Amino acid sequence: MEELLKIHDLTIELRTKKARYNLVENIDFTVNEKEAFGIVGESGCGKSITAYSIINLLSTPPLYIKKGSINFKGKELTNLSSKEMRKIRGNEISMIFQEPMTALDPLFTIGEQLKEVMQIHTKLTDKEMDNKVIETLKKVEIPRAEQIVNDYPHQLSGGMLQRVMIAISMINNPKLLIADEPTTALDVTIQAQILDLMNGLKEKFGTSIIMITHDLGVISETCDRVAVFYGGHVVEISDVENIFENSMHPYTLGLVKSVSSLGQKRKELYTIPGVVPTYDQMGIGCRFYDRCVKKMDICKNKVPPLKEYSKGHQCRCWLYEEVN
């Protein structure tokens, strides 16, 4: 498989008047072609800002890329000027946001919003664009596409709007689609529709997907490989089967255990003690140290390296370092 996106040693810094914090630190992962790559973690773990940094959507200031590289098809994205970036954003890499209700402009019709993406990136005539809009809306299984192009966002339901968002992001046939919690704001039955649609599009068009979510269920339904984020670190990367069956990092283990024990009637659930630390409470060692059930002395003061322990299975934990 060929590498499409390679993020290496990426650190994003929050600069305030008082101090500087590394919100995410030494992020390393690759996304291959035609692959669905999942990023899973709790709120505040840095999964969204990592995604935003790929297409340079970080709000600078206060957020800065401190170091690291983001390589997309051999091109270094961190050095691009905003003009060059604009050519890639929405064209080769596009994004779906969490809340379809707020991501669309209430003052423009659905058709106009779809056309805008093409006006910027292609040289099609107006007529051709109109046809392509309807064609794309049909691809994302929107009924009555011919009428819906003239509707405004408030006239559609959440599930429909998310389909429109997907249509906007797919209309230029991107190589990479970043989906930031695409189904979190939706009901379960609608979520099932959207996930089904995204799986279909991935197979039909060969688009790679980065799926950002906090829901392990969504990951297992859609992804090929997963990175688990905790407190701004990648703590584990593996293919999706191994994350659930052979999780290595104590955090992943706890997460999988607590979710999968749900549904057994009234049995006490497995829990990870404590709470997620905020960025200003991070220690200098492993960021999971306070909550870890297997902590050792070394964990307190030294961040473990992210290492490959079996083929395609990386983990950031001192536990395995000793064994080797």
Added chain:
Amino acid sequence: MSSALLKVENLKKYFPIKGGVFNKTVGYVKAVEQVDFEVNKKETFSLVGESGCGKSTTGRTILRLYEPTEGSVLFNGQNILDYDKEQMRKMRKNLQMVFQNPYNSLNPRMKIAKLLSEPIYTHEAYSKKEVDEKVNNMLEKVGLSVKYKERYAHQFSGGQRQRISIARALITNPSLVVADEPVSALDVSIQSQIINLLMKLQDELELTYIFISHDLNVVKHISTNVGVMYLGKIVEKAETEELFSNPCHPYTKALLSAVPSLKPNKKKDRIILSGDVPSPANPPDGCHFHLRCKYAMEKCKHEVPINKEVSKGHTVACHLI
């Protein structure tokens, strides 16, 4: 069963839609239409459904946070809908609520000690020392340190705030607690902590819960009985195990199959519903679900299905049965 603590019969809540020049009522949003269920002591009844199906409205109407349009709510055999304001105020200490969002259900200007003692002062006459003791006990019960008493709500994380909400609800020693999506605003690893806490407190304090949620896994875990709601009606109601192993209504089946599974290899046959939930202001005729149901027959378009019992305690409102 005769030991039902709470019995809800034929509950309806319509919200008027105002419009026109004279602000006349032009229609109704039928948020809750004919809801019947009963909860026994020390049991948990869960209401599950998608957003807008009326599950939260049902919960609030039972506590008379909304005045119901019709129906009766029997608590220990007494219809609390007949109570006047003063009787209801006294009653409230037995009926408490935990809200969904711990970020806006706690008063930001009150210290935790004040937040927790306010319900006691409202309902009972205790000395300051006794109140203090009660607050300390309660904080301990929900797993918070007593030293937090002098802090404000914004100094806590989501999970801790939800613990405070629970403490506030339980401090008057209620027998029934309505928990409206108590864990859905929380992170995954915190969710399980709160669920454990709710179950532990239920055993310790002999509580009865009405648990409102859209998360079927959580519901399966915590409840003894489940009612599935769709557009203001309970379409299926059964004991938890029965409902999850033998769902009868097409909507329940679809809802269960829509839950993402945690086994990546297992590709299950998912029932994907087409379309969205219709607006409760203008619900379809006949069975409310017929527009999205793949088994819809001619009959479903005109005739409202009635509740039928398929096995003991398991009722379904569907023409197929």
